[in-house]
Amino acid sequence: MSERFCYRCGISESEGGPLINGLCQVCYRKENSVLLIEDEVNTELCQNCGSYRKRGLWVDPMSYELEELIFEVAENALLEELEDSFSEKIREYEVVLPEELDEIDDLPVGRAVVSFEPMDFHIEHFPAIITYEVRVKAKTHELQRELHDEAKKVTVYVRQTVCPRCQKFLGGYFEAILQVRAEGRPLSEEERKAIGRLVEEKVDEIMRKDRMGFIQDTIEKEEGLDFYMGSTSSARKLAQAIRERFGGTISEAYELVGVDRQTSREVYRTSVSVRIPKFQRGDIVADKRGNVYEVERVDGKGVSLRNLSTNESEHRDWKTVKREGIDTVEHERSEAMVTSIMPGEVQLMDMETYETYELERPPMDLSEGEIYRMVEVRGRKYFLNRKE
Ligand SMILES: [Zn+2]
Ligand SMILES: [Zn+2]
Known part of the structure; x- marks a missing residue:
């Protein structure tokens, strides 16, 4: 049996083997580099809200602290770029700490382990520049005696932009109007405050899932409050939250506001109205039979009334309130x-x-x-x- 030699460097198989596709161990690793990322990665973050693109989708950051935010955005871009530039022989990878990477000396075929560390950065102004040392270990062939072990310096540039959502917000865009009114009377000062607080709380919650759920503007009207909302679903959710707390009814109306020039489809704006009940806590009401009550509590389900003749508290759902003709009385x-x-x-x-x-x-x-x-x-x- 004759000895085989590496076709690149000429080393014998007994010295530099086993050969893989005619290459010695060292030449195989050199010819089959796994870390193919470019030296430079470009990314951006929204200067208005701090969001950035993750796999093409704008997402809110985990941290709003500027330094942490810049590193979050840079690392996300670095990892996406890394993932996209791996050789096709890598089927899965894991990110570990640099000291953990040191310890690894064997891996299953098709697996890579990556670590990265910022070596140098300028983040006082934009573009923020962070240079990372990226290191990867991987195995791409079962005959490999040693893992691929490659390192590279990659510089990430983080620039500022305005995300599409903020472009719309800053441009005064709104999709729906949420109108809050009371039946047969203007909203009281107390209700305005309570509704304002409820809306603020609820919008924070909604915005975590619906980035367009913002409040563009709040208009105080004599009869009630108008909220100009970035999304119709957000307006609907707020209306439900208000009804749950104060009771009342919700209705929707659509107004033709124009025609989309690109699709030539008609564009409608939705008004979501929530009308809270006429009664408030402390009101004096009477029913058809002449019983007189003080209103103790009003909510989405109905009212609690104290019968002023018996001093007993009684609960009425909204249907019963209507049927018994309960209404404010002079x-x-x-x-x-x-x-x-x-x-x-x-x-x-x-x-x-x-x-x-x-x-x-x-x-x-x-x-x-x-x-x-x-x-x-x-x-x-x-x-x-x-x-x-
Ligand atoms: Zn060789
Ligand atoms: Zn934004």
Whole structure:
């Protein structure tokens, strides 16, 4: 049997083998380089929101701290470029720390292990420049005695841009209007504040999944609030959140705003309206049969009412509220001192006019000498509560 020799360097197989496709071990590794990444990688981040492209899709960064953000963006670009430039003999790879890479001396065929480390960087201004030392170990043939072990310096340039979402946002774009109103009255100051807080919280949550879910603008109107929203689905989600908290109904309307010049399709804008109920906590309401209540709580499911004759709390869902004709009622509030308590009757003195009057003793604890808030509906006076 005759000895074989490497066709590149001429070394004998017994010295430099086993030969792989006619090449000695060293020449095989040289001819089949695995680390094919270019010396220079270019990437960008949005100067407005810090997002960057990950496999072609704009994503929000994990960190908004500028230095961390720049490294996050640079490393993402480096890894994508690395992955795309591996020789086709690499089927899978793993990123490890440089000291872990040192320890590795065998791998299955088709597997690579990569480490990278920033060697030099200028990130005080854009473009930020980071030079990485990239090292890879890999095995591409079963006859390999030693792993490929290659290193390269790769410089990543991070430039600033404005992402498509922010271009739209900065250009004043909106897709839907969320209108928040109350039934038959303007929104109260308290409701405006509570709705503003709820919307802010909810938008933060929505934006994590829907980057277009931003609020372009908020308009205070006499009757309520208008939110100009980047996406219709975000407007709908907010409307639902508001209804859950305050109750009410949601409706949608579409307005033709123009024709898309490219597709010649009509473009509609959606208005999502949420109309919260007329009642608020503390309102005095009455039903068809003449029962008088104080509203204790209003939410998406219905209302809690305190019957002012029995002093009992009762819950009504919104359907029942409608069926029983529960509505706000004209009333007059006053304050009165309990001057004497008798078995079936209470004597009171109005705190403004000092007139005295008697009422049937209500099913609640009363003390002589204490002042109570009273409400008069259709000529009848009811105890509301004790004045603290
Ligand atoms: Zn050779
Ligand atoms: Zn952006």
